[in-house]
Amino acid sequence: xxxxxxxxxxxxxxxxxxxxxxxxxxxxxxxxxxxxxxxxxxxxxxxxxxxxxxxxxxxxxxxxxxxxxxxxxxxxxxxxxxxxxxxxxxxxxxxxxxxxxxxxxxxxxxxxxxxxxxxxxxxxxxxxxxxxxxxxxxxxxxxxxxxxxxxxxxxxxxxxxxxxxxxxxxxxxxxxxxxxxxxxxxxxxxxxxxxxxxxxxxxxxxxxxxxxxxxxxxxxxxxxxxxxxxxxxxxxxxxxxxxxxxxxxxxxxxxxxxxxxxxxxxxxxxxxxxxxxxxxxxxxxxxxxxxxxxxxxxxxxxxxxxxxxxxxxxxxxxxxxxxxxxxxxxxxxxxxxxxxxxxxxxxxxxxxxxxxxxxxxxxxxxxx
Numbered sequence: 001x002x003x004x005x006x007x008x009x010x011x012x013x014x015x016x017x018x019x020x021x022x023x024x025x026x027x028x029x030x031x032x033x034x035x036x037x038x039x040x041x042x043x044x045x046x047x048x049x050x051x052x053x054x055x056x057x058x059x060x061x062x063x064x065x066x067x068x069x070x071x072x073x074x075x076x077x078x079x080x081x082x083x084x085x086x087x088x089x090x091x092x093x094x095x096x097x098x099x100x101x102x103x104x105x106x107x108x109x110x111x112x113x114x115x116x117x118x119x120x121x122x123x124x125x126x127x128x129x130x131x132x133x134x135x136x137x138x139x140x141x142x143x144x145x146x147x148x149x150x151x152x153x154x155x156x157x158x159x160x161x162x163x164x165x166x167x168x169x170x171x172x173x174x175x176x177x178x179x180x181x182x183x184x185x186x187x188x189x190x191x192x193x194x195x196x197x198x199x200x201x202x203x204x205x206x207x208x209x210x211x212x213x214x215x216x217x218x219x220x221x222x223x224x225x226x227x228x229x230x231x232x233x234x235x236x237x238x239x240x241x242x243x244x245x246x247x248x249x250x251x252x253x254x255x256x257x258x259x260x261x262x263x264x265x266x267x268x269x270x271x272x273x274x275x276x277x278x279x280x281x282x283x284x285x286x287x288x289x290x291x292x293x294x295x296x297x298x299x300x301x302x303x304x305x306x307x308x309x310x311x312x313x314x315x316x317x318x319x320x321x322x323x324x325x326x327x328x329x330x331x332x333x334x335x336x337x338x339x340x341x342x343x344x345x346x347x348x349x350x351x352x353x354x355x356x357x358x359x360x361x362x363x364x365x366x367x368x
Contacts, residue, residue, distance in 0.1 A: 014083040015361060016107045020098055020137075021074040021089050022117050025064040029090040029097035032075040039068050065247040069193045070114055073350035076195055079358045092120050099131050109137045110162075110357065114349075115144060118153055126156030138162040138360075142353065144190040148175030158183075163356050184360045189300065191352055192282035196344040199250065201287045201337060205257040207329050210288070211239045212253075212279070213262055221316075222262065228318045229260070229325065236329075250286070257336075258328040259283035261292045261310075280310050284343030287336055289328040293321070309339055 025044075026035055044060045045051035075087040085107060090098055098111065111132055118125045118141070129139050139160055141147075144167040148154050158164075158178035165186045170176065179185060211226055230237045238256060245253070253259075261279035280290035280301065290310040292301055305312045313324035345351070 014081060016083050016085055017110060017357065018085040018104075018107050019074050019077070019087040019110050019112055021071045021087060021112045022114070023067050023071050023089050023091055024117055024120060025067055026071075026089045026091035027093045029088055029094040032071050032087040032089045035089045036068060036072055036075070039064070062246055066193070069247055070349055073193055073195055073348060074112055074353065077350045077354040079354035081361070082354070082358060084354075095121060095124075095128055098137070099128060099135070101135065101137075103135070110140050111137055112140045112142070112353065114142045116147065116151055118151060118157055122151075122153040122156075125153040126160070129157050129160035133160045140353065140357070141165070142190070142349070143167065148172040154178075163360050165352065165356060182364065184356065184363060186356060188352065189281075190278050191347045191349055192278055192285045192343065193349040194250075194282055194285050196285070196348050196351065199254050199286050201340050202254045203333060205287070206255055208236045208238055208256045209233060209258040209260060209291075209325055209329070210253060210256045211237070211260040212245065213241060225260075225318065225321060228321070232322055233325070250282070254286040254288065256288060257331075258325060259286075259288040259290050260325075261290050280304070281343055281347045284309065284339050284347065287340040289331050289336060289339060291321075291324045291328050308335070309342055 020029070021032065023035075025042075025047075042064070044057065044064060048056050048060050050056055071087075071089050077084050101109075111129075121128065132139060139157075140163040141157070141161050142165045143151070146168055147166060148158075148168055148171045154172075154175050155178045158175055159180050161179060161183045163184045163186070164179065165188050167187070167189050169187055171185070176185075209229060211229070213222060226237075226239050230239065259279065261283055262277055280292055283290040292305075292310050292312055293315045294302070294305075294312045301310060301312070304310045311324045311328050314320040
């Protein structure tokens with residue numbers, strides 16, 4: 001009689017992963033915690049065309065803090081099976097530091113790029129990522145807008161990507177062909193670059209509607225909507241015609257119950273017809289009820305609508321917009337809490353990046 005094979009009960013060792021996050025407002029390679037701690041006092045004037053212009057300085061600070069939040073979420077990622085080591089941050093000046101890092105056999109290293117940031121070192125981007133690949137440093141690119149069409153160096157960096165999250169349907173033919181077979185390519189929008197549950201749930205928000213949109217995107221269509229809502233809801237309609245708000249002011253938005261979310265500033269182009277902004281995602285993370293129009297096919301927004309995690313209204317119909325806003329204002333607390341819980345657990349940048357690294361591991365581990 002043969003004995004049964006012995007099954008090990010020892011847990012599989014955690015993968016030790018260190019993230020190196022690119023930030024356009026960073027300089028040399030440094031610890032992310034140090035960068036974030038010193039950020040509020042950082043002098044940005046050297047990077048501004050006219051530092052005497054207070055509006056430019058204000059927008060620079062908003063932009064700096066917004067990108068720094070991506071560093072913050074990358075420094076706080078969690079994922080089953082992975083031990084995330086203290087992360088690092090670097091800007092263009094720190095690329096030489098990253099390329100010069102000595103081998104580190106006891107940890108796995110990932111270089112995380114977002115947005116159109118490869119433009120900042122476009123002339124050497126392909127060579128830099130190739131060198132990182134030789135040093136066994138993986139590259140993760142979370143793109144949005146039309147990276148494969150508008151980022152001039154996309155085809156140079158594509159062969160060296162291990163993970164690409166893109167917001168185009170489909171990718172440009174040449175760009176897709178340039179990706180290596182090992183690259184995990186995921187079609188998904190940019191989501192909320194916030195720490196999950198960083199803003200407490202507001203049990204009793206004001207029964208008001210927020211519209212926060214860029215002046216550049218304030219089209220006649222959008223103006224018609226806002227003017228209609230202001231006439232109907234009067235002082236219950238709050239319109240901010242700015243690109244964004246300061247990170248320090250974001251939690252104040254949670255005092256409002258409903259958020260009108262533009263679908264996407266480039267959704268008229270074929271490659272972006274399923275896209276949208278990050279507005280629905282951070283609105284949900286704040287416990288607000290996201291209201292979005294169905295001006296295009298919708299992609300993931302339609303799936304979220306079917307799950308009652310956002311409310312949609314027909315494009316061009318002011319009466320349906322009013323209906324969606326009334327419905328959102330009447331939504332019970334339990335339904336808002338469900339929205340808040342879902343978006344904080346599943347629709348933040350850190351959660352998406354960590355899950356994608358986990359998926360890459362599952363796909364590239366021996367025996368899979």
